[in-house]
Amino acid sequence: xxxxxxxxxxxxxxxxxxxxxxxGDAKPLPEPPQEEVSPVLAVPAxxxxxxxxxxxxxxxxxxxxxxxxxxxxxxxxxxxxxGDVARAGLYSAQGRNNVISRCAxxxxxxxxxxxxxxxxxxxxxxxxxxxxxxxxxxxxxxxPIFDAPFSLMTxxxxxxxxxxxxxxxxxxxxxxxxxxxxAHIVDHLGRDQSNANFVNxxxxxxxxxxxxxxxxxxANGTVLLARDREVPCASPxxxxxxxxxxxxxxxxxxRFVSYYAHFKSYVVTAGQVVRKGQVLGYAxxxxxxxxxxxxxxxxxxxxxxxxxxxxxxxxGTDHPPMTSNIEIYGWAAPSGxxxxxxxxxxxxxxxxxxxxxxxxxxxxxx
Ligand SMILES: [Zn+2]
Numbered sequence: 001x002x003x004x005x006x007x008x009x010x011x012x013x014x015x016x017x018x019x020x021x022x023x024g025d026a027k028p029l030p031e032p033p034q035e036e037v038s039p040v041l042a043v044p045a046x047x048x049x050x051x052x053x054x055x056x057x058x059x060x061x062x063x064x065x066x067x068x069x070x071x072x073x074x075x076x077x078x079x080x081x082x083g084d085v086a087r088a089g090l091y092s093a094q095g096r097n098n099v100i101s102r103c104a105x106x107x108x109x110x111x112x113x114x115x116x117x118x119x120x121x122x123x124x125x126x127x128x129x130x131x132x133x134x135x136x137x138x139x140x141x142x143x144p145i146f147d148a149p150f151s152l153m154t155x156x157x158x159x160x161x162x163x164x165x166x167x168x169x170x171x172x173x174x175x176x177x178x179x180x181x182x183a184h185i186v187d188h189l190g191r192d193q194s195n196a197n198f199v200n201x202x203x204x205x206x207x208x209x210x211x212x213x214x215x216x217x218x219a220n221g222t223v224l225l226a227r228d229r230e231v232p233c234a235s236p237x238x239x240x241x242x243x244x245x246x247x248x249x250x251x252x253x254x255r256f257v258s259y260y261a262h263f264k265s266y267v268v269t270a271g272q273v274v275r276k277g278q279v280l281g282y283a284x285x286x287x288x289x290x291x292x293x294x295x296x297x298x299x300x301x302x303x304x305x306x307x308x309x310x311x312x313x314x315x316g317t318d319h320p321p322m323t324s325n326i327e328i329y330g331w332a333a334p335s336g337x338x339x340x341x342x343x344x345x346x347x348x349x350x351x352x353x354x355x356x357x358x359x360x361x362x363x364x365x366x
Contacts, residue, residue, distance in 0.1 A: 002045050002103055006133045011320070012191065016184070019324055020078050029065065033060050034287055034315050034331050037040070037220055037273045037274070037275040038220060038273075038310060039220055039221050039222045039244075039245075039246065039273045040220075040246045040247075040249065041145050041219055041221075041245060041246065041247045041248075042247075043068050043090060043227060043248045044143060044144050044145065045096055046092055046094050046248075047068055047090045047091065047092060047093065047140065047143075047248075048064060048065050048066040048067055048068065048070055048090070048091055048092075048093040048116075049062035049064065049065055049067075049068060049070040049071070049072055049073075049088070049089070049090065049091075049252045050062070050072060050086060050087075050088065050089065050090075050091050050119060050136070050138050051063050051064070051072035051073035051076060051087075051088040051210075051251075051252075052085070052086045052087040052134075052135055052136040052137070052138075053073065053076050053077075053083040053084060053085055053086060053183045054083060054084055054133060054135065055080065055082055055083045055084075056082065056174065057068050058104055058132035058133045059080070059083070059125070059133075059170070060082065060086075060132070060133055060134045060135070061076045061079075062119070062122070062123050062126075062134070062136045063075055063076050063122075064091060064116060064119050066093040066116070066140075066246050067093070068090075068248065068252070072088075072107075072123070073085055073088055073251055073252075074159055074216060080214045082243055085251055085308060086136075086211055086308060087135060087136060087137050087138070087176060087303045087308050088133040088251045088252050088303075088308070089138065089141075089248075089252050089254050089302055089303045089315065090138075090140060090143065090247070090248060090252060090254050091116075091119065091138045091140055092115070092140035092141065092142070093115055093116070094114070094115050094130060094140060094141060095114065095115070096113065096114055096140070096141040096142075097112070097113065097114075097115070097116075097119065097135070097138055097139065097140050097141065098110075098111070098112050098118065098138070098140075098141065098331075098337070098338070098341075098350050099111040099112070099118045099119055099121075099122045099134070099136060099138050100305060100341065100350070101122045101125065101126055101134055101135045101136050101137075102133075102134065102135050102137075102305075103126060103130040103131035103132060103135075104123075104131070104133035104136040105131055105132065107129075107131060109122055109126070110124055110337045111119055111125075112337070116334045119136070119138065120182040122136055123136070137303050137305060137350065138199075138303070139303065139331055139349075139350035139351075139352050140340075140352060141193060141352070141353060142330065142354075143247065143254070143352050143353070143354055143355075144244065144354065144355060144356045144357065145218075145219050145256075145354055146172075146215070146218040146219050146258075146354040146355050146356060146359060147217050147218055147219065147276050147354065147355075147356055147359045148216070148218070148355075148359045148360070149207075149214075149215055149217075149258075149260065149294060149296055149361075150207070150209065150213055150214065150215060150216060150218050150283075150294065150361075151214070151216075151358075152361065154209060154210075155209075155210070156207040156361065156364075157207065157208040157209075158205065158206070158207045158208075158361060159206050159208070160203065162185070162186075162187060162188060162202070162204070162205070162327045162339045163184070163185050163186075163201055163202050163203055164185075164186045164188075164327070164331075164338070164339050165183060165184050165185060165186055165200075165339070166200070166201065166340065166348075167183040167184070167200055167201075169181070169184060170182075170183045170184075170339060171183070171185065171188055172186060172190055172191060172192050174190070174335075174336045175189075175190025175191075175333035175334065175335060175336040176333055176334030176335035176336065177189070177191050177280075177333065177334070179191070179192045179232050180192040182193065182194075185200070185202065185255045185340075187331055188329045188330060188331055188332050188333070188351065189325045189333050189334075190333030190334070190335075190336060203298055203324065203325035204259070204261075204295050204297030204298075204325070205295070205297075206293050206294070206295050206317075206330070207293055207294045207296075207334060207361065208281045208291060208292065208293040209292060209293060209294060210283070210292065211264055211282075211283060211284055211285070211292040212264060212283060212284075213282065213283040213294075214279045214280045214281075214282060214283075215260055215263065215279070215281050215282065215283055215294055216276075216277050216278065216279060216280065217243055217258075217274040217276055217277065217278045217280055218243075218245075218258050218296075218354075219245045219258075219274070220274065220275050220276050221243040221244050221245040221246070221273070221274060222243065222244050222271065222272070222273050222274075223241065223242070223243055223268045223271060223272045223273075223280075224242040224243065224244050224257065224270060224312065224314065225240075225241070225242045225270050225314050226240075226241045226242075226266045226268050226280075227239075227240060227241075229287065229317055229319070230317055231288050233287055233288035233289075233290075233356055234280070235285065235286050235287055235288075235289065236260065236287075236288050237240065237287065238261060238287020238288060238289075239261075239262070239263035239264070239265065239266055239281065239284065239286045239287070240259065240260060240261040240262070240263065240287070241259075241260045241262070241263065241266050241268060241280050242257055242258070242259050242260075242279060242284055242312075242314065243257065243258045243260075243274060243280070244256075244257050244312070245257070252257065252282055253299040253302060254300075254303065255300075255302045255309070256298055256299065256300055256301065256326075257298065257299045257301060257312050258296065258297075258298050259295075259296070259297045259298070259299070260280060260281070260284050260294060260295070260296055261287060261289075261295040261297075262283070262285055262289045262292070262293060262294065262295055263280075263281040263282060263283065263284050263286060264281070264282045264283060264284025264285075264286065264289055264292075265281055265282050265284070266280055266281030266282075267279060267280065267281050267282075268280050268281070296328075297322070297325050298325065298328050298354065299312060299320070299322065299324050299325050299326070300324050300325075300326045300349040300350075300352070301324065301365055303349070303350075304323075304324040304347065304348065304349040305341050305346045305347060305348050305349060305350075306346055306347045307347075308317045308361065309325075310324065317318075319333060321345040323348060324347065324348060324349040325349075326340075326349050326350070326351040326352060327340070327351035328351070328352070328353070328354045328355065329351075329353060329360065330351050330352060330353030331350075331351040332353075338351050341352065
């Protein structure tokens with residue numbers, strides 16, 4: 001259980017009362033403090049800010065600073081007016097980062113390394129080749145913000161099948177694996193999972209579990225939608241919940257949406273602020289499902305390959321486009337780059353390991 005904030009805030013309340021007593025103030029007593037949940041997540045330790053900007057006439061700049069007090073966008077604007085932020089967000093000051101550079105001549109650069117080194121390499125390459133209109137998209141390998149979506153004591157079966165291929169056949173040798181040259185589904189280790197029980201466009205994780213198992217919010221956030229969705233399957237009503245998670249603030253904000261499907265029932269409503277570990281509903285097999293399980297998918301809404309920020313409008317009864325869903329175990333193949341982010345679908349996004357320490361549900365297949 002989380003500590004109760006109203007208990008934690010008690011000393012401050014007593015102080016206010018004491019001051020009022022000293023001043024002889026006759027104002028009514030303050031309202032008892034409401035139990036507040038912040039929908040905004042603190043930036044994990046060790047992150048810095050980066051900023052990629054564009055100017056008319058093909059000008060570009062790329063800057064970064066190793067702390068979340070760093071203000072690279074502000075610094076770039078101070079150097080030259082009239083620029084627009086193309087990408088800005090978080091990178092790991094010490095840990096591993098991935099960088100994609102895209103320039104007007106069509107070149108796409110892929111860089112990976114520790115701390116600022118891949119950012120420096122991407123910047124140097126674009127500078128040395130005098131490339132124009134370069135945009136730099138960065139992602140840390142890990143941004144630990146999520147807890148498990150169910151008690152880790154729960155007995156589950158976890159099958160993996162994230163569709164990094166998205167209808168474009170992949171050669172798993174590109175990722176340091178042996179086997180298929182025409183894989184349609186690969187997992188986060190680059191292995192062919194095409195023969196598993198997954199169809200194309202399966203961009204999430206499935207954990208088989210007992211009906212009624214509590215499903216928990218992976219982090220503080222705001223419920224975007226909790227609904228019964230009509231689907232063309234044997235069980236025609238799919239019960240599902242979408243929660244938005246904001247990390248950091250202002251122009252360096254990173255935003256994700258967690259999507260939970262196949263509930264037996266859900267207990268939250270749109271607009272509700274939920275805290276990490278709060279029960280969203282109970283596992284079931286509603287909608288397009290062959291047995292009781294949780295389907296969890298995560299979309300990245302900031303710093304995708306094609307956009308600085310994207311909307312996540314949920315039109316009518318449809319499911320939002322999954323073009324920027326990411327693999328929340330990160331991309332961890334022995335070699336090669338997260339293909340979803342650049343090669344097959346330039347509208348994708350770099351995957352990020354989002355689990356807090358000890359919170360990733362273990363997958364015997366991994
Ligand atoms: Zn699924």
